[in-house]
Amino acid sequence: DTAVSQTPKYLVTQMGNDKSIKCEQNLGHDTMYWYKQDSKKFLKIMFSYNNKELIINETVPNRFSPKSPDKAHLNLHINSLELGDSAVYFCASSQDRVGGGYNEQFFGPGTRLTVL
Amino acid sequence: SQQGEEDPQALSIQEGENATMNCSYKTSINNLQWYRQNSGRGLVHLILIRSNEREKHSGRLRVTLDTSKKSSSLLITASRAADTASYFCATAMYSGGGADGLTFGKGTHLIIQP
Numbered sequence: 310d311t312a313v314s315q316t317p318k319y320l321v322t323q324m325g326n327d328k329s330i331k332c333e334q335n336l337g338h339d340t341m342y343w344y345k346q347d348s349k350k351f352l353k354i355m356f357s358y359n360n361k362e363l364i365i366n367e368t369v370p371n372r373f374s375p376k377s378p379d380k381a382h383l384n385l386h387i388n389s390l391e392l393g394d395s396a397v398y399f400c401a402s403s404q405d406r407v408g409g410g411y412n413e414q415f416f417g418p419g420t421r422l423t424v425l
Numbered sequence: 426s427q428q429g430e431e432d433p434q435a436l437s438i439q440e441g442e443n444a445t446m447n448c449s450y451k452t453s454i455n456n457l458q459w460y461r462q463n464s465g466r467g468l469v470h471l472i473l474i475r476s477n478e479r480e481k482h483s484g485r486l487r488v489t490l491d492t493s494k495k496s497s498s499l500l501i502t503a504s505r506a507a508d509t510a511s512y513f514c515a516t517a518m519y520s521g522g523g524a525d526g527l528t529f530g531k532g533t534h535l536i537i538q539p
Binding site: 313342344349350351352353354399401412413414415416417418419 | 458460462465466467468469470473511513527528529531532
């Protein structure tokens with residue numbers, strides 16, 4: 310069984326659209342994350358989240374918002390997409406308190422977003 | 426700001442040789458982790474070394490940590506073609522008022538020539 314899954318795998322859309330990427334983990338972890346990997350493969354954390362606390366990287370535009378219907382899911386909603394949003398987005402989970410980084414993280418396969 | 430810096434950015438060796446990658450970081454850390462990313466895939470956790478540890482082994486992997494120099498190295502012994510991937514170090518900090526999670530370096534792209 311897949312531990313951390315994301316959908317869709319590929320997403321191609323026009324500038325200005327609103328889109329969501331879904332993430333689910335079946336590991337029973339408390340904390341989930343979203344990372345952005347740019348064209349140079351640089352990974353940057355966007356959010357750390359559990360059902361009580363959200364930590365937002367201050368460089369993330371407020372067009373990006375995490376939405377969590379339950380502990381096993383953390384979706385990423387993006388409003389008014391821009392060309393610079395094109396990247397690969399990874400969801401991850403761990404057993405840490407939010408943003409802790411004290412234990413290994415389990416990553417999803419990624420969603421390649423292309424904004425035209 | 427970027428925390429980890431891997432060196433070299435790219436490394437190509439023959440199968441069977443050992444591969445060594447280095448990582449430097451800037452601030453105090455709780456732990457340092459190494460991840461592997463195969464092309465077009467997600468990251469896979471390899472090994473975690475805590476700030477009070479100096480060396481750790483896992484199979485063909487050996488990680489060292491020197492907190493005085495703020496550096497770590499990952500050694501892969503007896504490399505195989507399947508080891509071809511990008512390798513990232515990631516540091517975990519704890520800032521007291523709130524935790525910062527993992528900060529990744531730019532990665533080392535390792536190519537194992539058959």
